[in-house]
Amino acid sequence: MTEVAESASGSPATEPDEVVRLRAVRKVYGGPGRGTAALDGLTVGLPRGTFTAVMGPSGSGKSTFLHCAAGLERPTSGSVRLDGTDLGSLGERALTRLRRERIGFVFQAFNLLPALTVVDNVTLPLRLAGRRPDRGAVAEVLERVGLADRRRHRPAELSGGQQQRVAIARALVTRPAVVFGDEPTGALDTGNAREVLTLLREVVAEEGRTVVMVTHDPVAAAYADRVVFLSDGRIAGALNRPTSERVAEWMTRLRGERAPTADDAGAAGGETVRELW
Numbered sequence: 714m715t716e717v718a719e720s721a722s723g724s725p726a727t728e729p730d731e732v733v734r735l736r737a738v739r740k741v742y743g744g745p746g747r748g749t750a751a752l753d754g755l756t757v758g759l760p761r762g763t764f765t766a767v768m769g770p771s772g773s774g775k776s777t778f779l780h781c782a783a784g785l786e787r788p789t790s791g792s793v794r795l796d797g798t799d800l801g802s803l804g805e806r807a808l809t810r811l812r813r814e815r816i817g818f819v820f821q822a823f824n825l826l827p828a829l830t831v832v833d834n835v836t837l838p839l840r841l842a843g844r845r846p847d848r849g850a851v852a853e854v855l856e857r858v859g860l861a862d863r864r865r866h867r868p869a870e871l872s873g874g875q876q877q878r879v880a881i882a883r884a885l886v887t888r889p890a891v892v893f894g895d896e897p898t899g900a901l902d903t904g905n906a907r908e909v910l911t912l913l914r915e916v917v918a919e920e921g922r923t924v925v926m927v928t929h930d931p932v933a934a935a936y937a938d939r940v941v942f943l944s945d946g947r948i949a950g951a952l953n954r955p956t957s958e959r960v961a962e963w964m965t966r967l968r969g970e971r972a973p974t975a976d977d978a979g980a981a982g983g984e985t986v987r988e989l990w
């Protein structure tokens with residue numbers, strides 16, 4: 714986890730190297746002035762080389778956050794920077810190119826093409842981007858996800874956990890600035906989920922990749938360096954070095970009548986929003 718060095722004045726001496734920065738992001742479906750805001754002025758930064766889990770009650774804005782951060786949806790107002798690029802300044806084609814080249818996605822459904830072999834599924838994003846897959850890089854990524862001996866298999870010949878590892882290899886093969894996961898373990902049994910989460914942890918710890926994962930599962934969230942909690946489209950708080958028990962406590966409070974207070978954050982070993990952002 715990147716720590717921000719404090720100067721004598723108490724302000725950060727150096728900015729953490731942030732891969733993603735959302736500033737005052739608001740997203741209103743159905744147009745401004747109508748409906749409620751799925752994101753309501755959200756400001757958050759995600760340091761490079763960290764694993765962040767995003768949690769919150771149903772409807773709190775997790776998917777909308779992920780979609781805005783990854784350039785899949787445009788905010789109604791506010792800004793999103795990804796790896797130094799202001800996404801709002803990009804037209805549709807440039808945004809599509811940035812998504813292909815700088816972002817990896819892993820979803821709950823593995824979204825593999827059934828007719829293609831493992832290696833062809835993994836290299837698809839490169840080929841779509843008009844790049845020739847580098848054999849060494851592909852072999853390396855298959856080795857990383859433990860599927861070097863399955864390269865000629867088709868998805869139907871693999872377990873769910875193996876299929877999700879193919880999807881992770883596909884997300885990693887472009888060496889993206891950030892990998893976004895939307896419930897990546899939601900369709901897996903406990904053992905396969907643990908394998909996939911361990912793999913995500915390893916690519917962060919050993920390769921310095923940045924992973925951001927939406928999850929409903931406190932056990933999954935405990936694999937992250939930090940859990941960011943959303944409530945009603947806002948940041949409700951965050952936990953560094955989370956345990957599943959503390960994450961579950963936070964979720965219980967967030968599902969209750971009131972949002973956690975600074976006292977709750979202290980009691981749960983968490984940090985208040987002000988301390989983090």
Ligand SMILES: Nc1ncnc2c1ncn2[C@@H]1O[C@H](COP(=O)(O)OP(=O)(O)OP(=O)(O)O)[C@@H](O)[C@H]1O
Pocket residue numbers: 742743750751769770771772773774775776777778
């Ligand atoms: N395309 C859409 N059109 C209209 N409203 C939407 C759309 N997508 C999301 N919303 C609304 O925005 C709010 C936030 O939704 P979002 O899917 O981001 O929440 P979530 O935390 O991911 O929920 P869940 O855990 O149930 O998946 C909800 O009130 C939802 O109904």
